[in-house]
Amino acid sequence: MAKASKQSTPAQRQEVSGIERLGLRVSSMINHPVAQVQRWVTIHRLDTDGDREWEEVMGLLNETNGIDMTFNDDESVTLKWEASAEMDRSVEVCEPVEEPAPF
Template structure:
């Protein structure tokens, strides 16, 4: 049997822009379980965060209702939010009913 030649396509790499990278970092920090429990997070500006990217992401956060922003002296920003109606609902616990074995 003849072996079929594998033609490998070079992997296409998508470069992430500065604003996408910052947006992903901020989103990850906000969605972190600890931040969700305490309902606040402090975002520190990194050396790799450009002025334009930082201003744009902070502007988007500022326009988001339900988020209180505090600009700190060290150029970090603390975000605080209240629990949403979905988070305030009590958690329902369903008890498992043991079924008799079929044999």
């Protein structure tokens, strides 16, 4: 019995652009549970962050309503935000209503 020929193509790896990589890193830092509790995060510029990418992402953050940006002396940026109305919403607990038996 002949073996079925298996065509395997190596998975091609997609390169992520510098701006996408920086955007993902910043997003991950903002969405981290500790940052969400304390409502601030400091983003440090890495050697791999290009000038164009850094300026683009910082510009997008600066245009975002509700984010206060502080540019630090060490080229890092501290982002602070207030809790949104969604986050402050209290959780409602619904008590199950007992219905009379249908028989």
